[in-house]
Amino acid sequence: MRYPVLRIIKDKVLSNARVIADMCGSLEIDVWGVTKGLSGDPRLAALYEEAGFKGVSDSRIRNLKKIKMSGVSLPRQLMRIAMRSELEDMPDIVDVSLQSEPETIRRLDEIYARRGVTGQVLLMIDVGDLREGFWPRELPRAGEYFHDLRGGVEITGVAANFACASGLLPSPENLERLVSYRDMLQDSLDYELPVISVGGTCCLKLIEEKKVPRQVNQVRVCEGVLLGMDTAFNREIPYLERDALTIVAEIIECKHKPSVPSGEIGLQSFGERPIFIDRGMRKRALLGIGRQDVNVDRIIPLEQGVHIVTASSDHLIVDVTEADSTCSGEDFYKLGDTISFRPLYPAMLAASTSEFVELCFE
Ligand SMILES: *Cc1c(COP(=O)(O)O)cnc(C)c1O
Numbered sequence: 001m002r003y004p005v006l007r008i009i010k011d012k013v014l015s016n017a018r019v020i021a022d023m024c025g026s027l028e029i030d031v032w033g034v035t036k037g038l039s040g041d042p043r044l045a046a047l048y049e050e051a052g053f054k055g056v057s058d059s060r061i062r063n064l065k066k067i068k069m070s071g072v073s074l075p076r077q078l079m080r081i082a083m084r085s086e087l088e089d090m091p092d093i094v095d096v097s098l099q100s101e102p103e104t105i106r107r108l109d110e111i112y113a114r115r116g117v118t119g120q121v122l123l124m125i126d127v128g129d130l131r132e133g134f135w136p137r138e139l140p141r142a143g144e145y146f147h148d149l150r151g152g153v154e155i156t157g158v159a160a161n162f163a164c165a166s167g168l169l170p171s172p173e174n175l176e177r178l179v180s181y182r183d184m185l186q187d188s189l190d191y192e193l194p195v196i197s198v199g200g201t202c203c204l205k206l207i208e209e210k211k212v213p214r215q216v217n218q219v220r221v222c223e224g225v226l227l228g229m230d231t232a233f234n235r236e237i238p239y240l241e242r243d244a245l246t247i248v249a250e251i252i253e254c255k256h257k258p259s260v261p262s263g264e265i266g267l268q269s270f271g272e273r274p275i276f277i278d279r280g281m282r283k284r285a286l287l288g289i290g291r292q293d294v295n296v297d298r299i300i301p302l303e304q305g306v307h308i309v310t311a312s313s314d315h316l317i318v319d320v321t322e323a324d325s326t327c328s329g330e331d332f333y334k335l336g337d338t339i340s341f342r343p344l345y346p347a348m349l350a351a352s353t354s355e356f357v358e359l360c361f362e
Pocket residue numbers: 034036059079080161199200201202220221222223224
């Protein structure tokens with residue numbers, strides 16, 4: 001085995017996905033599996049398919065392309081508002097996209113029509129998170145923007161995001177508002193908009209409590225399936241597995257050193273000024289993983305007596321002094337051993353994106 005690896009236990013991801021699919025299914029809500037958490041890895045898309053999700057969703061066209069090439073047959077949704085420079089790539093790969101700029105939608109319509117394919121568009125509505133989406137005041141005029149689409153794209157619904165940019169939480173009240181915006185758009189466009197899509201994982205809480213308006217029929221999730229966590233509501237999701245993913249890194253140096261550096265201290269390589277507390281001599285393990293591969297503030301050591309000290313681009317330093325004392329043996333950790341961590345969302349994102357971390361599905 002080459003390290004570092006991001007280890008993914010397939011059965012646990014699948015079991016989480018099935019639990020979510022069943023729960024949402026009982027309320028007639030389709031689940032679209034978001035793959036960006038593992039950089040669009042097709043093996044994840046295949047698990048989503050196996051669990052009965054209705055589509056895959058990613059923010060990058062390149063990820064959706066990989067999934068398409070892998071043979072997973074679920075429809076593909078592009079979740080990030082498209083750049084003008086990527087529109088030409090979409091007809092071959094993207095079945096549904098989330099959009100918020102009329103100009104982009106009209107260009108997309110032209111491009112899809114020229115290629116002789118039809119794409120679907122969900123209009124993003126900003127219900128207050130202040131990332132992407134039509135501001136509600138624009139909605140009554142939407143009909144004017146879209147009355148002359150030429151059949152390249154069809155607008156089939158609306159979508160909204162929660163807890164992405166500002167941490168706005170979904171509530172029965174703001175979801176009802178989303179439904180009313182959909183109705184307003186329907187009136188303005190004068191055709192049916194059957195889809196109301198919400199995301200991400202934070203929406204599961206309202207689904208659990210059956211507090212979602214019945215018109216909401218699609219949810220996009222990533223974090224819950226992979227990590228069993230709901231960062232927005234700051235909770236562990238009690239009915240999901242939280243240990244499906246681990247990051248494993250290898251010890252490349254293991255030595256006793258003082259806990260305070262010697263000499264004049266400036267800023268470390270990331271422009272921060274570390275704080276040192278004198279704990280005497282400590283046993284420090286240097287791991288072959290760094291800030292280029294992982295967000296070191298967002299990983300949790302899984303083994304007892306391991307504490308993260310600091311990290312630079314290519315190294316993570318952990319204090320393992322206690323591991324020796326708690327585990328009778330003199331040298332609990334040695335050169336060549338590995339140490340495992342539980343990634344939180346940002347660390348999972350970084351690790352799966354780093355070409356130096358291998359994704360290992362087991
Ligand atoms: C990332 C993302 C999601 C998934 O969010 P999670 O909280 O990880 O489930 C859903 N929708 C959009 C638009 C996203 O960018």
